[in-house]
Amino acid sequence: MNALFQYISTVFKGIGTLLTGMKITGKYVFTPWKHVTQQYPENRETLKMFDRFRGEVIMTHSENNEHLCTGCGICEINCPNGSIEIISKMELTEEGKKKRAIDQHIYHLGMCTFCNLCIKACPTGAIVMGQNFEHAVWDRSKLTKVLNQPGSKIAQGVKE
Amino acid sequence: MSEIKEIIMHSDKIHTDEYLVNMGPQHPSTHGVLRLLVRLEGEIVHNIQPHVGYIHSGIEKMCEAISYPQVIHLTDRMDYLSAHMNNEAVALCIENALQVEVPERVKYIRTIMDELSRLASHQLWWCVMGMDLGALTTFFYGLRDREHILDIFEETCGARMTLNYSVPGGVMFDIHPNFQKRVKDFIKEFRKKLPEYDELLTGNVIFQERTKNIGYLSLEDAIAWGVTGPSGRGSGFSCDVRKHQPYSAYPLVQFEEKLDTKGDTFTRYRLRIEEMHESLHIIEQLIDNIPEGDFAVKMKGVVKLPEGEFYQRVETARGEFGVYIVSDGKKNPYRVKFRSPGFSNLFALNKMAAGHKIADLVAIMSTLDLVIPDIDR
Numbered sequence: 076m077n078a079l080f081q082y083i084s085t086v087f088k089g090i091g092t093l094l095t096g097m098k099i100t101g102k103y104v105f106t107p108w109k110h111v112t113q114q115y116p117e118n119r120e121t122l123k124m125f126d127r128f129r130g131e132v133i134m135t136h137s138e139n140n141e142h143l144c145t146g147c148g149i150c151e152i153n154c155p156n157g158s159i160e161i162i163s164k165m166e167l168t169e170e171g172k173k174k175r176a177i178d179q180h181i182y183h184l185g186m187c188t189f190c191n192l193c194i195k196a197c198p199t200g201a202i203v204m205g206q207n208f209e210h211a212v213w214d215r216s217k218l219t220k221v222l223n224q225p226g227s228k229i230a231q232g233v234k235e
Numbered sequence: 236m237s238e239i240k241e242i243i244m245h246s247d248k249i250h251t252d253e254y255l256v257n258m259g260p261q262h263p264s265t266h267g268v269l270r271l272l273v274r275l276e277g278e279i280v281h282n283i284q285p286h287v288g289y290i291h292s293g294i295e296k297m298c299e300a301i302s303y304p305q306v307i308h309l310t311d312r313m314d315y316l317s318a319h320m321n322n323e324a325v326a327l328c329i330e331n332a333l334q335v336e337v338p339e340r341v342k343y344i345r346t347i348m349d350e351l352s353r354l355a356s357h358q359l360w361w362c363v364m365g366m367d368l369g370a371l372t373t374f375f376y377g378l379r380d381r382e383h384i385l386d387i388f389e390e391t392c393g394a395r396m397t398l399n400y401s402v403p404g405g406v407m408f409d410i411h412p413n414f415q416k417r418v419k420d421f422i423k424e425f426r427k428k429l430p431e432y433d434e435l436l437t438g439n440v441i442f443q444e445r446t447k448n449i450g451y452l453s454l455e456d457a458i459a460w461g462v463t464g465p466s467g468r469g470s471g472f473s474c475d476v477r478k479h480q481p482y483s484a485y486p487l488v489q490f491e492e493k494l495d496t497k498g499d500t501f502t503r504y505r506l507r508i509e510e511m512h513e514s515l516h517i518i519e520q521l522i523d524n525i526p527e528g529d530f531a532v533k534m535k536g537v538v539k540l541p542e543g544e545f546y547q548r549v550e551t552a553r554g555e556f557g558v559y560i561v562s563d564g565k566k567n568p569y570r571v572k573f574r575s576p577g578f579s580n581l582f583a584l585n586k587m588a589a590g591h592k593i594a595d596l597v598a599i600m601s602t603l604d605l606v607i608p609d610i611d612r
Contacts, residue, residue, distance in 0.1 A: 089440040096435045100372055111382055127393035127408065155305035190308035190399045191407060204393065 143201035146177035150193035267607030314609035317551035328547035346484035356552035405531025450599035461579035464554025469503035471496035577609035
């Protein structure tokens with residue numbers, strides 16, 4: 076008899092605790108402004124990532140299509156998985172001296188782990204982390220990017 | 236299949252009342268690709284043989300080919316829920332080897348980040364624990380609160396999970412100007428939310444029936460199998476590295492090592508909830524007193540460790556995490572070994588679950604808080 080009573084009381088206790096849980100759920104049903112969910116694809120216009128968000132490596136260019144990269148290759152050495160390849164070339168300066176310059180700064184987005192070591196190591200601050208995070212493409216080869224824009228050249232006065 | 240055949244061939248007599256079932260590698264409650272070879276009699280578990288290595292990524296071997304600062308970003312990928320503690324372990328190990336003294340500010344920042352990671356990890360564990368036992372609601376509530384911590388991480392470190400924030404000699408960036416305000420807001424908010432956790436799950440009779448007196452692990456077994464973290468402390472094994480070998484700012488803060496001797500699933504659950512309170516308490520002590528100063532000491536361009544062996548252990552959300560580096564004086568480590576808490580905890584599963592029903596196995600596995608990349612690494 077005692078066991079039966081205990082069994083029935085457990086059933087009622089179970090229902091009681093279920094209702095306690097339901098109370099919290101109900102509270103949030105009627106206070107929808109407390110939700111933190113973002114309607115992602117719809118809010119694309121207003122969505123702003125944090126300044127330090129690591130989306131992809133980009134090279135900043137000025138209005139005159141000038142960048143700060145000297146082609147020193149420190150970012151390539153610091154990259155742990157070989158996502159950066161530097162192809163440099165020799166250029167003649169105005170004084171007739173030979174000087175190393177960047178030909179192509181190749182960045183393999185598909186291999187990048189976004190560890191930020193290249194940006195930390197860059198002595199001139201030529202490369203920074205961009206905020207774009209929508210990287211899906213149909214073809215894998217599109218993930219290999221050349222960071223310096225065609226026809227761009229190094230800004231004046233930048234030294235290694 | 237060959238293993239199953241082997242077991243049948245080598246057993247003295249074939250138990251016709253027992254059968255072998257593969258739980259996993261694709262099972263929702265193993266939280267990853269983990270295979271348990273379970274020997275069952277009806278619904279009762281007789282023996283469990285875990286098989287690991289499905290997502291072995293060779294991180295230890297990869298470390299031998301890259302330089303010391305580069306090793307850190309790989310540790311993010313092991314126990315991705317305690318990413319910052321793993322980063323810190325490697326950074327501390329390198330700093331100890333080079334005898335670099337980091338600024339006070341770094342110690343404070345690292346400790347706050349540690350405790351935030353622990354909170355985020357326990358929140359995810361809590362919501363998944365509820366989901367494993369059939370309460371889907373908890374899953375959304377835990378993730379909702381975790382989102383605030385991930386926002387804090389994203390603002391200061393630039394990433395949500397793979398932080399790569401601790402570097403040899405300090406941290407990668409200074410804390411964001413909003414950091415302190417955000418953390419304080421979060422603590423205020425989460426102090427209100429934590430009682431909800433208890434109301435939703437801890438007090439639930441169905442949950443208690445399924446966890447109390449289930450999955451007993453004795454103190455002797457916990458020590459013998461090296462079960463650390465809240466799982467070990469639930470059996471009375473005082474193993475908190477933060478207390479016994481304090482690092483960073485832990486010597487400066489007051490906190491309690493939560494211990495219990497009951498050793499069942501519910502105790503392990505309760506200790507983790509209590510640890511969340513303790514973590515909030517630790518952050519509250521530090522957040523207003525972050526000293527001014529540099530956020531990193533200047534290190535050489537190429538970090539070279541002196542010849543020798545170095546070991547550093549830290550307390551992650553799952554237990555004791557150790558980094559063992561053998562250096563031959565070059566810029567790459569000669570050998571790196573990680574002592575991951577998940578691996579040791581997993582193999583005590585047989586001691587806990589033998590004799591219980593297969594549904595209890597899910598509950599027991601849930602309180603071990605397994606992260607499979609941490610086990611396979």
